[in-house]
Amino acid sequence: MSLRTAQLARLREDAFDVLIIGGGINGAVSAAALAGQGVRVALLERGDFAGGTSSQSSNLVWGGIKYLESRDFGLVRRLCRSRNRLLDAYPTRIEEIRFLATLRRGFRYPRGFMWAGTWLYWLFGNAYTRPPRLLSRADIAAAEPCVALDDSGGGFEYSDAFLPGSDARFVFDFVRAALDAGAAAANYVEALHAEHGADGWVCRARDVDGDGAPFDIRARVLINAAGPYADAFNTQTSTRTTHRHVFSKGVHLIVDRITAQRRVLAFFASDGRLFFAIPMGSRTCIGTTDTRVERPEVTVTDADRDFILDNINRQLRLERPLTRADIVAERCGVRPLVVDGQGGDERDWLALSREHAVEVDPRAAHLTIFGGKLTDCLNIGEEVTARIAALGVAVPQRGARWYGEADTPQREAFMHQAQAIKLEASAAPGATEPAGARLWRRYGARAFSLLDAIRDDPAQAEELIPGAQYLRCELALAARDDMVVRLDDWLRRRTLIALTTHADELRAAPGVQEACRVLFGDEAERRFAEFVQEKFPSGH
Ligand SMILES: Cc1cc2nc3c(=O)[nH]c(=O)nc-3n(C[C@H](O)[C@H](O)[C@H](O)COP(=O)(O)OP(=O)(O)OC[C@H]3O[C@@H](n4cnc5c(N)ncnc54)[C@H](O)[C@@H]3O)c2cc1C
Structure with a gap:
C-alpha cells in the first residue's frame, strides 16, 4: 500500500484531536509541532x-532589513531572532549568506545613514552573523565585476540567511516530520466544508486525485491554515474573525547564473524597493515584484517580466542584456498579508501587513492562522501548540523537540561513509556543491540508505538529468517517503529541477521517463502525459 493510500484510510477511519486545513508552511509547521508533542493530528x-504561496518565496530566512525603513523595529527584532533559531536548528538546510548592496548616487538616504542601519540590523540580530562591511566602488568592482557602477557611490555588505535548496522541500520536511511522529496527512485532499457540533468538528473532504467522492473527517479542533484562502474557508464554516487578508503579488524570474560567488546581489529597484539576485543551484533567481491584487489567483504578465528584466539590466553590466528568452523558469504567488478589522488602507498596508496573527474562537474550538513567513515558522508552531493546549487538548509530550536536523556526530559519520565510497569522484561537471553535503542537506539521517544503495549498485550515484544535481538513488527514496502524486510534485516541490531546467529539456530528458517509472510504476505514462498537458497546453 502506498504512503498516501494508507494516509487516506487513516483520515477516513481515525478521530483526531486537531484537523489542519492547508499544507503550506503554516499548516505543515503546525502539524509537525503538534504531532511532535503527542497530539493526534490530521x-x-x-x-x-x-x-500555494510557500513554493513561491524568495528563499530568504531573514530579519526583514527593509522593515527598518518603516520603523517596525519589533518585527525586525523578532524576525532576526527567528532567523537565528533556524540557523541554529538547520545548520545545513539554512545558510548564512552575504548580501552585497549597491547604492546609486542621489538615493533617498545617504550612504552613511544606510551603513548605520546595517549595524542596527546586526545588533537586532544579537550580532549572530558576520558584521557588516562598508564597500567603496573599487571594493564592489573587485568582488562583483558584473555590477554596474556608473552612478554608484559604493555600497555595503551584510549577512542574512537563505534556503540553498527548495522552499517547498523545506515545508515538506515539516510534513514528513509530522508523519514520522504519527500524524495523518495527505495531499490532493480538499476540505469542502466543516461543521461544529456537540461532538466536535466534522469536515467533509474529497480526494481530488481519486474518485472525488466525499468523506468525513472528525476532530475536536479545526485549524484553518489555508493561507490566501483562509478567509474563503472561514466563510464556508461561518467563522467570523477580526483579522482578514489582503494580497500582494510577487514574481521571480530564474536565469543562468549571474555570478559565480555564493552571495546575494541587492539593489533598489525603480519603484524604490529592495530587489535581489539570489543563488539557486546552478541558476540565479531575480525578484521580486510587490503589486497589490484583489484575488489570490495570479499569473506572470509581460509587464512583470519587463519590470524585473529592466531593473536587473540597469544594475548589471552583462555581456548582453537579459531578455525574455533567457528565462529558465518563473515563480509567482501572493503574500497573504494580515490586516485587522476592516483595515487594508495605506496605514495597515505598511504597518501591519508583515506580521502574523493566530485568531482563536474558543467556543467553536477553531483557530485561523493569518499571514506569516517561512522565517517565522518555529514561532508559529509554538504559538499554535500553546493555543491548542489552552483549548483543553492534551499535549502529552509538551516541550519535546519537534524540529531541527540530526546532530553533528551523525552528519560526520555520514560524510565519512560518503568519502569511503568515493561519492565525490562521481560528481557531475558544474555541480555547485559536493554530492555528500547535498544529500545530507536534503534528507538528513535518511540519506544513509542512499549510500547503501550506491554500495550495492554504483550506477545509483549517477546524475539522473544532466545539470539537475540529482542522483538516481534519490528516486527510490522519493517514491517511498515523499508522497509524490504527480510528476510536477517531484520536479517542482520535492526538488529544484523544474526551476533550474527548461520545461522543454525536461520533456525530452530520458531521466524524467526513468523517474516516472520509479515514482509511478504502471501509471508512469499517464503521469507523464498529465505533466506535458499541464506545461504545454497548446501542444508546443
Ligand atoms: C513573492 C514572495 C516572496 C516571499 N519571500 C519570502 C521569503 O523570502 N522569506 C519568508 O520568510 N517568507 C517569504 N514570503 C512569505 C511566505 O512565502 C508566505 O507568507 C507563506 O508561504 C504563506 O504560507 P501559508 O501556509 O500561510 O500559505 P500557503 O503556502 O499558500 O498554504 C496554504 C495552503 O492551503 C491550501 N488550501 C486552501 N484551501 C484549502 C482547502 N479547502 N482544503 C485543503 N487545502 C486548502 C492551499 O492549496 C495552500 O497550499 C514570500 C511570499 C511571496 C509571495
Whole structure:
C-alpha cells in the first residue's frame, strides 16, 4: 500500500484531536509541532504540499532589513531572532549568506545613514552573523565585476540567511516530520466544508486525485491554515474573525547564473524597493515584484517580466542584456498579508501587513492562522501548540523537540561513509556543491540508505538529468517517503529541477521517463502525459 493510500484510510477511519486545513508552511509547521508533542493530528492539502504561496518565496530566512525603513523595529527584532533559531536548528538546510548592496548616487538616504542601519540590523540580530562591511566602488568592482557602477557611490555588505535548496522541500520536511511522529496527512485532499457540533468538528473532504467522492473527517479542533484562502474557508464554516487578508503579488524570474560567488546581489529597484539576485543551484533567481491584487489567483504578465528584466539590466553590466528568452523558469504567488478589522488602507498596508496573527474562537474550538513567513515558522508552531493546549487538548509530550536536523556526530559519520565510497569522484561537471553535503542537506539521517544503495549498485550515484544535481538513488527514496502524486510534485516541490531546467529539456530528458517509472510504476505514462498537458497546453 502506498504512503498516501494508507494516509487516506487513516483520515477516513481515525478521530483526531486537531484537523489542519492547508499544507503550506503554516499548516505543515503546525502539524509537525503538534504531532511532535503527542497530539493526534490530521493535515489536508487540496493541491500538493507547499503548492500555494510557500513554493513561491524568495528563499530568504531573514530579519526583514527593509522593515527598518518603516520603523517596525519589533518585527525586525523578532524576525532576526527567528532567523537565528533556524540557523541554529538547520545548520545545513539554512545558510548564512552575504548580501552585497549597491547604492546609486542621489538615493533617498545617504550612504552613511544606510551603513548605520546595517549595524542596527546586526545588533537586532544579537550580532549572530558576520558584521557588516562598508564597500567603496573599487571594493564592489573587485568582488562583483558584473555590477554596474556608473552612478554608484559604493555600497555595503551584510549577512542574512537563505534556503540553498527548495522552499517547498523545506515545508515538506515539516510534513514528513509530522508523519514520522504519527500524524495523518495527505495531499490532493480538499476540505469542502466543516461543521461544529456537540461532538466536535466534522469536515467533509474529497480526494481530488481519486474518485472525488466525499468523506468525513472528525476532530475536536479545526485549524484553518489555508493561507490566501483562509478567509474563503472561514466563510464556508461561518467563522467570523477580526483579522482578514489582503494580497500582494510577487514574481521571480530564474536565469543562468549571474555570478559565480555564493552571495546575494541587492539593489533598489525603480519603484524604490529592495530587489535581489539570489543563488539557486546552478541558476540565479531575480525578484521580486510587490503589486497589490484583489484575488489570490495570479499569473506572470509581460509587464512583470519587463519590470524585473529592466531593473536587473540597469544594475548589471552583462555581456548582453537579459531578455525574455533567457528565462529558465518563473515563480509567482501572493503574500497573504494580515490586516485587522476592516483595515487594508495605506496605514495597515505598511504597518501591519508583515506580521502574523493566530485568531482563536474558543467556543467553536477553531483557530485561523493569518499571514506569516517561512522565517517565522518555529514561532508559529509554538504559538499554535500553546493555543491548542489552552483549548483543553492534551499535549502529552509538551516541550519535546519537534524540529531541527540530526546532530553533528551523525552528519560526520555520514560524510565519512560518503568519502569511503568515493561519492565525490562521481560528481557531475558544474555541480555547485559536493554530492555528500547535498544529500545530507536534503534528507538528513535518511540519506544513509542512499549510500547503501550506491554500495550495492554504483550506477545509483549517477546524475539522473544532466545539470539537475540529482542522483538516481534519490528516486527510490522519493517514491517511498515523499508522497509524490504527480510528476510536477517531484520536479517542482520535492526538488529544484523544474526551476533550474527548461520545461522543454525536461520533456525530452530520458531521466524524467526513468523517474516516472520509479515514482509511478504502471501509471508512469499517464503521469507523464498529465505533466506535458499541464506545461504545454497548446501542444508546443
Ligand atoms: C513573492 C514572495 C516572496 C516571499 N519571500 C519570502 C521569503 O523570502 N522569506 C519568508 O520568510 N517568507 C517569504 N514570503 C512569505 C511566505 O512565502 C508566505 O507568507 C507563506 O508561504 C504563506 O504560507 P501559508 O501556509 O500561510 O500559505 P500557503 O503556502 O499558500 O498554504 C496554504 C495552503 O492551503 C491550501 N488550501 C486552501 N484551501 C484549502 C482547502 N479547502 N482544503 C485543503 N487545502 C486548502 C492551499 O492549496 C495552500 O497550499 C514570500 C511570499 C511571496 C509571495
